[in-house]
Amino acid sequence: MDTQHDNALAHALAAIPGPVPPSGVIHIVIPHTNRFTVVGNHLAQHAGLSLVAIGIGVHIQSLPAGSEISIKTLAARFPEGEVKIACALRELEAHGYLRRTRVRLAKGRVATRTVFCNQPGAVLRGGVVPGAPGAPVVAAAVRNPAPAPALVREHLRVPEPEPTRVREPARVREPEPGLAPEPAHVREHIRVREPEPTAVAGARPAPVRLPAPTAPKPPRRPLPHPHALTPERRQAASALLADLRRHAVELVLSEEAVEELVPGVAAWLERDATTDAIRHALTADLPKPLKHPARLLRHRLTALLPPPLPGVHDLTAPRRAPVPPFQTCDGCERAFRSHEPGHCRDCRAPYGEAA
Template sequence: MDTQHDNALAHALAAIPGPVPPSGVIHIVIPHTNRFTVVGNHLAQHAGLSLVAIGIGVHIQSLPAGSEISIKTLAARFPEGEVKIASALRELEAHGYLRRTRVRLAKGRVATRTVFCNQPGAVLRGGVVPGAPGAPVVGAAVRNPAPAPALVREHLRATGPEPARVPEPARVTEPEPARVPEPARVTEPEPTLVTEPARVPEHIRVREPEPTAVAGARPAPIRLPAPTAPKQPRRPLPHPHALTPERRQAASALLADLRRHAVELVLSEEAVEELVPGVAAWLERDATTDAIRHALTADLPKPLRHPARLLRHRLTALLPPPLPGVHDLTAPRRAPVTPFQTCDGCERAFRSHEPGHCRDCRAPYGEAA
């Protein structure tokens, strides 16, 4: 009698109409009355998105307009790291659910405008521009949900009417006749901006020019400026001081023989002639053929698409310095040091190769300077 048995799940399973499937998931559908978001199966069951991307897409769709959805914000909210979240956002962006553009504000600041579309397929098929007259309102999926099915309406009538949901359709459809004249189209979004100043003050301020710009045609896409970072020039191929016929022949033979040691390094005659000065520079610096061959064939990438470019890079980046001479390897000779001696007269120390007297005692004793 000490174990409690919860029979709520059993009663819920018994109340499911129709036959219960013998295997697989069994759904217990309880209609939501508040705090819910309508998510399409095209996102929840998308075959081309990962599970992380689907979860982040559903989370973004459930947030109110103006919420922060940067990579650092999502990484602080969920256990996934920034790399995985950034990859999921790129997936949503590639399939049309997410769009991130950079816009320049009035005072010269640059901000990132993030737009999430709950039905990218409908936008592409119908040519609908978000923010235009007659287009779906951004972020209105939570405030104005679609009509519930018959089972949900019966459940709502049994539990009692919802006072907050009754006037919602009338508030959305009432301004529709005012959109026809031109002056009303400019002032029509203003009441919707005033109704929720705490949620979307900054987000709507960036979107404000869009309804006025879309009057008869789709707006031109915002193009980002091309990157202006200077590209580093490629380092030149090393050349020897004197390209003798012997070094040219040895370098050409070494390059042509590389395919015996690595089947990926099959070079054309033009590529061999181009790389001969680089190998000759290695030979001029007393590098052995085995050392050059090991430097050019070790740790090749898989697959190798441009063998000549790889050999050119290795001959340039891994060029060894010249071998030092024999005199460079010997230790530097130190100058001879005169030892200390003790003066026989005053017992003071002085430097001299032979014992005797210091400079002050030499005069009385008649010693030579």
């Protein structure tokens, strides 16, 4: 008795006259009067965009100009992570809805300028961007909003939208009796833009050419190979790779993948790595889910390759150079370092001149 259930929607659906579809969505359309955004079906039903990209595109289109739409801002607003949001922004950029360019500001600063286009297909066909400076604005008839379905209107008692009166710019129409004339500022404000060309049903939008990447991706590092692939190392490497599925059920490799990864494991064995160390490096912290086990093992064998073990002589401390012993000068009896007895540096000059 303490839980209240709102059955208004259930009663509304039950009272709809006429046949109701047995499955699928049933639309109850109530016209918006404030806080709404017009979104085209080319974005809401785009076949090449993911659902996250469509949602972010609709969210960006609903924001006012000047709003911050960086990856960190969107990640703080929505539960999706930065990686998923960055992928969605790249999808919108690839299909022409979003464009990000680098601009140089004063004092050498660099900023990213983001432009969102609600109809990239019209721009590619040479149409005029709505709202741009110089776009033609004519005093034509205000387009009537789409009326709600008859079934929903009859039940929800939504009033029919009144037909909008058409104004002709060439002549001045006399006001009808009983209607007050509209002020001049109202007539100037009611202006609509030219209808943009509608896309042909079934036609695909023109492909958007992406700019060339600024820097090529570095090539993938090759799989390490041992200096000498002996039969013993090949057998040990093949057995270790085939035995990985006992320790991690995700690491089920084919025979072709085992043969491809054998040189990498043999390179580890050549550098005196134990089988337990290799098994731990290949099976620790596996991603969930693991789609390509062979690629993961190839990456770990290449990126985590240990260096060769140092020799015994490499681990010994370096020896210091021998220091000459102290000697007593025969002339002034001053102490100086030398391997042989004799005179110091000061007494050596006079003795050399006398000789």
